[in-house]
Amino acid sequence: MxxxxxAVAACALFLAPGCTKIAARxxxxxxxxLYANGQYREAIEKYNEAEKLEPDLxxxxxxxxCAAESIVLKIKDPNQLADRKVxxxxxxxxxxxxxxxxxxxxxxxxREAYLNHRLALLDADExxxxxxxxxxxxxxxxxxEEGWYTRIAKQYETCGRTKDADEWFVKRTVDFPTxxxxxxxxxxxxxxxxxxxxxxxxxxxxxxxxxxxxxxxxEAIALLDKATMIDHKFIEAYIYRSIAYTQRQLARRYGDxxxxxxxxxxxxxxxxxxxxxxxxxxxxxxCDIKVExxxxxxxxxxxxCCMLAPRPISLEEEASDAERKKAIEEEIRLLxxxxxxxxxxxxxxxxxxxxxx
Numbered sequence: 001m002x003x004x005x006x007a008v009a010a011c012a013l014f015l016a017p018g019c020t021k022i023a024a025r026x027x028x029x030x031x032x033x034l035y036a037n038g039q040y041r042e043a044i045e046k047y048n049e050a051e052k053l054e055p056d057l058x059x060x061x062x063x064x065x066c067a068a069e070s071i072v073l074k075i076k077d078p079n080q081l082a083d084r085k086v087x088x089x090x091x092x093x094x095x096x097x098x099x100x101x102x103x104x105x106x107x108x109x110x111r112e113a114y115l116n117h118r119l120a121l122l123d124a125d126e127x128x129x130x131x132x133x134x135x136x137x138x139x140x141x142x143x144x145e146e147g148w149y150t151r152i153a154k155q156y157e158t159c160g161r162t163k164d165a166d167e168w169f170v171k172r173t174v175d176f177p178t179x180x181x182x183x184x185x186x187x188x189x190x191x192x193x194x195x196x197x198x199x200x201x202x203x204x205x206x207x208x209x210x211x212x213x214x215x216x217x218x219e220a221i222a223l224l225d226k227a228t229m230i231d232h233k234f235i236e237a238y239i240y241r242s243i244a245y246t247q248r249q250l251a252r253r254y255g256d257x258x259x260x261x262x263x264x265x266x267x268x269x270x271x272x273x274x275x276x277x278x279x280x281x282x283x284x285x286x287c288d289i290k291v292e293x294x295x296x297x298x299x300x301x302x303x304x305c306c307m308l309a310p311r312p313i314s315l316e317e318e319a320s321d322a323e324r325k326k327a328i329e330e331e332i333r334l335l336x337x338x339x340x341x342x343x344x345x346x347x348x349x350x351x352x353x354x355x356x357x
Contacts, residue, residue, distance in 0.1 A: 024054035
């Protein structure tokens with residue numbers, strides 16, 4: 001034992017380079033063990049000790065950054081925001097030091113990993129301005145990369161800057177006028193405002209008026225029309241257009257009894273049926289694009305088939321609605337001109353959605 005003790009004493013006395021490296025790497029190994037056990041703060045203390053002995057060990061910066069990042073990602077308590085900022089700063093600094101000192105040994109995969117860690121830290125510490133600066137800089141470097149538009153818009157949304165987010169969704173359609181996904185993204189943006197709140201018990205956003213809901217649905221439909229004009233086989237446009245027509249149908253206000261309705265309410269009843277039929281036609285179009293036959297109702301399908309609901313109204317009912325619609329529109333025109341029209345007669349089909357309001 002004497003020679004070993006003597007060697008240790010010599011290391012402690014003269015701080016031989018080889019001895020400090022051994023001691024530093026021992027601290028790193030201890031830190032790695034603590035890190036693996038989820039003891040991140042204790043691991044950082046060991047990495048700090050290693051840095052004091054051997055500040056040029058590149059590995060310790062990556063390891064300490066990962067430990068600090070793990071602490072950041074676990075902090076959810078608003079009372080610990082100051083603590084989260086400290087460890088975020090440490091992680092960002094150490095990841096950057098590791099990248100700078102690794103030099104030629106850094107691979108593209110390493111750079112990608114560094115970037116992902118950096119963005120995760122900025123997001124976790126809610127550093128909106130830093131994230132926006134990064135994404136806007138990337139957009140300036142790659143102005144023809146369409147993906148940055150959505151990423152910037154979503155970041156503005158995360159930062160609570162809804163108006164700016166809306167502008168970037170629109171900007172994408174202006175800068176990429178032949179992009180079906182640009183129109184789709186903006187249409188979805190409109191439709192999201194129509195979706196109901198969880199557990200609301202309704203199929204639409206009850207916080208918006210019927211007029212607001214109709215306007216948003218119409219805007220979404222117009223955008224999706226542009227998408228299918230560019231690519232008539234763009235299936236996602238048909239899916240969301242079906243949703244838009246359904247939301248428009250739900251926004252029509254009318255009563256179940258045509259004899260008790262105003263002319264406008266009776267017109268809404270017919271328009272709601274038209275919307276329901278239009279929504280069905282979107283689903284039918286998808287089946288046609290996929291070239292799938294309708295699924296049989298009397299036996300299991302033998303292969304891929306179209307799960308299409310029955311047509312909501314018959315061809316005869318559709319034709320009857322068209323005639324009655326003309327008569328009601330004429331009635332409304334006369335009413336608005338101050339004349340006294342004859343009431344439109346005929347039975348109405350029971351309304352759906354909001355018909356019982």
